[in-house]
Amino acid sequence: MSYWQLIKQSPKDTSFGFTHFLYSSVGQSFFMSLFIPVWLSEFTMDNVTFAKIYGVATFLGAMALSQVGPWIDRMPIRKFSLLNGLFLSFGALFLSFATHWLWLGVGITFLRLSAQGLMPLTGATAMGRYFDKDRGKALSFASMGMSTGELLFPLLVVALLNQMGWDTLWRIIAVVLLVGFSSSVLLLGRKGESSITTGKRAENKALVRRLWRTPPFLMLAALAIYTPMITAGILINQNLILEAKDIPADWFAIGITAFGIMRISSSLISGPLVDRYTAVRVFPLLPIPMIIGVLALLLIDHPYTMIFFMGMVGTSISMGGVSGTALWAELFGKESIGTVKSIVSTMMVFSTALSPALFAPLYEHYFVPTLSGVIFFSVFLSWRAIRMLERKHVFATVVE
Numbered sequence: 001m002s003y004w005q006l007i008k009q010s011p012k013d014t015s016f017g018f019t020h021f022l023y024s025s026v027g028q029s030f031f032m033s034l035f036i037p038v039w040l041s042e043f044t045m046d047n048v049t050f051a052k053i054y055g056v057a058t059f060l061g062a063m064a065l066s067q068v069g070p071w072i073d074r075m076p077i078r079k080f081s082l083l084n085g086l087f088l089s090f091g092a093l094f095l096s097f098a099t100h101w102l103w104l105g106v107g108i109t110f111l112r113l114s115a116q117g118l119m120p121l122t123g124a125t126a127m128g129r130y131f132d133k134d135r136g137k138a139l140s141f142a143s144m145g146m147s148t149g150e151l152l153f154p155l156l157v158v159a160l161l162n163q164m165g166w167d168t169l170w171r172i173i174a175v176v177l178l179v180g181f182s183s184s185v186l187l188l189g190r191k192g193e194s195s196i197t198t199g200k201r202a203e204n205k206a207l208v209r210r211l212w213r214t215p216p217f218l219m220l221a222a223l224a225i226y227t228p229m230i231t232a233g234i235l236i237n238q239n240l241i242l243e244a245k246d247i248p249a250d251w252f253a254i255g256i257t258a259f260g261i262m263r264i265s266s267s268l269i270s271g272p273l274v275d276r277y278t279a280v281r282v283f284p285l286l287p288i289p290m291i292i293g294v295l296a297l298l299l300i301d302h303p304y305t306m307i308f309f310m311g312m313v314g315t316s317i318s319m320g321g322v323s324g325t326a327l328w329a330e331l332f333g334k335e336s337i338g339t340v341k342s343i344v345s346t347m348m349v350f351s352t353a354l355s356p357a358l359f360a361p362l363y364e365h366y367f368v369p370t371l372s373g374v375i376f377f378s379v380f381l382s383w384r385a386i387r388m389l390e391r392k393h394v395f396a397t398v399v400e
Contacts, residue, residue: 017142020123025149027115061112062349069342078189088114089177096170136274232352233359255310262314279326284385287378289315
């Protein structure tokens, strides 16, 4: 089945997933970064201070996500989505009234939890639960919502900031979230989904405890979060990489474009691959494009390698997003996908928050050994994932 046939056959379900990934942009780093200059001026602080506030907010959001995320498997997705939309709207409104850096941090925490954490969790869980045969394509299409936001929202926000204050803009965002997102959920969300029974809720709580004590799952989760962690370290420490390779900064900007293009195009390819070969076979291969890109960056001294490198990283990110969610559904069942993915999402948020500070001194003083280490751990995690997935029966015992 083609993407067009899938959308035509299930327009509401696919649009439901796309909408969540689209609105998740509000809490993503690329969206927040658009307001940094005005926040620094408004609250009289420097970049280092804001980075600390942002890091703490991200950690707090991750901690809350680990507690709130599993609730998606304990109530109808439509209800969970509506409650999250209301909370996100409140967070945007709260942020707009911030008059001190402390309240700014609280508002960012709300947005990181609700938009960056729960929105994609809801969209991916819905696609994993609603689709069996074409799950890969459904996840690919839904994830295009985030890519659409990355392309459209920066230009829109910059234009609006030239016409109004940042606080006014966030109040408008709050209204759009309250009216636009909530209306979309009411229109597109499945009605009549039954809540999970009390017994099942207890099982999901027990599942969380068992997953944290299951080394094979933790190994797969490590591979799932590895590429996003490396990417965060690259984006924040781009100046160190450019300096080490003696590449002008303009080339990194072009590389970001290549990252976005390859993320979109590879998403369209990853879905059919998962549907044809299963996520069990595709998932362990997700680091391969990034490995090829890192090798090119190490061995070739030319600005073009930055474009190629970023494009390959974007490919791995896309493969991981699609095959990862599909893998949890294949291993643990559709009813537990939200619980499993919330754990992985929490791990990812923590790792991406630590990554910039971890890699900064490594890129500055040990550039070649660090990238060599990235390749080594990519190969190791991929190999271990293959070995773990050869014994799928281990995961069946976790959900029993």
